[in-house]
Amino acid sequence: MRTKVAIIGAGPSGLLLGQLLARAGIDNIVLERRTPDYVLSRIRAGVLEQGMVDLLDEAGVGARLHREGLVHEGFALSFGGAGHRIDLKRLSGGKVVTVYGQTEVTKDLMEARAAAGLTTIYEAESVTLIDWETSSPRVRWVKDGLAQELTCDFIAGCDGFHGVSRATVPSTAIRNFERVYPFGWLGILSETPPVDHELIYVNHPDGFALCSMRNPMLSRYYVQCRFDDKVDDWSDERFWDALKSRLHGEAAERLVTGPSIEKSIAPLRSFVAEPMRFGNLFLAGDAAHIVPPTGAKGLNLAASDVRYLSSALIEHYDTGSAAALDRYSEQALARVWKAERFSWWMTSILHRFPETGGFGQRIQQAELDYLVGSEAAMTALAENYVGLPY
Incomplete structure (x- = not known):
């Protein structure tokens, strides 16, 4: 098999890259180790910056x-x-910003790819990247017990934090930066009306909480929990009691409870891998960086990576120039680190950190008081939240 760009991972970043390239006439094949149903079952964030909305429009989805x-x-x-x-x-x-679940973004991209007759190979096992440092990269995998191989010009690693793409790179060629936070987010999805028409981020002595939604009758709620908690430790009743106790008066009164239809615990970490290019292998999205979900930057960062990478590939195939490809890592990382800073900052002012004690809590309170009393501080928050320019 032969294609111009082999894309590893059929999550939103891989599918969006494939869609943008296809619309520019650039052949690509997407490889995914999971089934389509599994990919769509992953519940993730759903707050989209205007830049990502514009990019989805450009992709026709x-x-x-x-x-x-x-x-x-x-x-x-x-x-x-x-x-x-x-x-x-x-x-x-x-x-x-626009609230629209990552699952829905992925579904729209899947359907568009299928409608265009583009090739996506699901349940591709034992994916191996070969000769990615040369001008003739190859990808090998096993499908239905048969070994297969694909030759290409470039490989885009869009396969997430635990994927094969970053793991393929020798440790001597990559530098990782990481902070793991001492707590997690327990989240539930419930078929109940949201507590408010906009999101509510909560700082409370018992810990952080977030009130979000997917649509007018589907709510997504989170509470800060211990990093070693298990989902089975949290009954629906315990969750609702914890959430209600952390909301201020009017919001607590408006809260409608009901059975959870999904419940999970997400660990929090900040992570960046540098660089994001290795020969003709490019990393994008969670394969290169992770942010804590505070501030909803993960999916949006993946979109900005895709914007830079798709534009660079299109320029290369249109003009033969490698200039934009050579700038990709530096350009993407400049925006990545700004989003990492913002996500770290929002996490630091809204969560209870066990090691900070009373002094840290007073500093946190002073930071929040200053924030809501300063037009300049609120402007900086708003500019980062809606998304910095690409």
Whole structure:
């Protein structure tokens, strides 16, 4: 088999890259070790920056997003028993975010790829990347017990934190930066109306909480929990009690509870791998970086990687120039580190850290008080939340 770009991973970053390349006339094949149903079963974030919405429009998959997505012009910070609205649209000069689940983004991209007759190979086992440092990379895998091989010009590693792409690179050629946080997020999905029409981020003595949603009758809620907690430790009743106790008065009164239809615990980490290019192997999305979910930057960072990489590949095939490909890693990492900083900062002001004690809690309180009392501080928050320019 032969293609121009082999894409490893059929998550949103891999599928979006494939869609943008295909629309530019660049052949590509996507390899995914899981089944389509498994890929769609992964529950992830769903707050999209305007830049990502524009990119999905460019890829021709934005129609359902615009019909069903929830446009948010602000969100609330809750601490000290009161809520404080951050007016994103006013503070950022008119920019907003759109709530639309990652599962829905992936589904739209899957359907568009299938409709265009593009090749996606699911259940590709034992994927191996070969000669990626040369001008003739190859990808090998096993499908239905048969060994197969694909030759290509470039390999795009979009296969996530635990994927084969980054693991293929020798440790001497890559530098990893990581911080693991001493807590997790326990999240549930429930068929209940959201507690508010916008998101609520909560700082509370018992720990962080987040009130979010997927649509007007599907809510997504989170509470901070111990890093070693297990899902079985948390009954629905315990979760709802913990969430309600962390909400300020009006929000607590509006909370509608019900059976969870999904429940999971996500560990929190900040991670960056440098560089993001190795010969003709390029990393994108979670394969290269992870952010804590505070501030909803993970999916949006993957989209900006795809924007830079797709543009560079299109320029290369249109003009023969490698200039944009040579800039890819530096350009992507500049935005990655700004998003890492913002996600770390939001995490630091909203969560309870066991090692900080009373002094750290007072500093956190002072930071929040300053934030909601300063137009400049709120503007900086809004600019980062709606997304820095590509």
